[in-house]
Amino acid sequence: MTHPTVNPVQLADEITRQLGRLTDHLTQLPPDEATSVIAHILDPDDGVLGGITGLVTGGSRFAKTQAEHGRLPAEVWLALGRAANELNDIGHDLDEHRATLHHVSQPATTTAAKPPVPAPLVVRRHR
Template identity: 70%
Template sequence: MPDPTLYPVRLADEITRQLGQLADHLAQLPPHKATQVIARVVDPADGVLGGVTRLVSTSSVFAKIQAENGALPAEVWLALGRASNELDAIGGDLDEHRETLQHVSSRPHTGAAKPPAPAPLVVRRRR
């Protein structure tokens, strides 16, 4: 009988491999297509970032139970909890720009048009 824990480990490895492929493709896409991909990746509900955040949050709950049972150090649970909170905050920050990403990615590609004017890269964050 196959080891039932093998499938989730292989699944995690496969997802990691596919994320690498996605990053490679993203680096080669034209700007309007890359923006479409980025908008999907950072979508907090259905995107990669939202999925990773849920996975780390689930891992944190698991680690808490294991820490309470003495199987894991409490520091592991705390680190996963902090990571989950940080990812959630990052998702919130990026969600502020979701409409812009979707708008830019839905514009028809016009080919060799005049490039947009460069923008300064220093931006003040609102909190």
């Protein structure tokens, strides 16, 4: 059975619409569900961020080939490469928090659990 040919521009438009729908849903979910969805989005293998990073990385490889043949300016390839590297770095920075997000999204096992304590929103980054 043959599959209909997919128009890549229409596919990109549909993915963009779906991301908008996901964002709308995320803002309306209860905290536990929203936290679980965020943890899934950040999954480096199966999540949205990993998928977008892979897409930009693929675009960078394509742009490199095109730049080598003189069809694109080298600046385009370099910009896509930087974007792919930045997304990868962001993914690594967020990956250390995925387990916490997953843990927080799980239902509490005790009935006498302490309520969450507000945290200061100014935190020093450590690397």
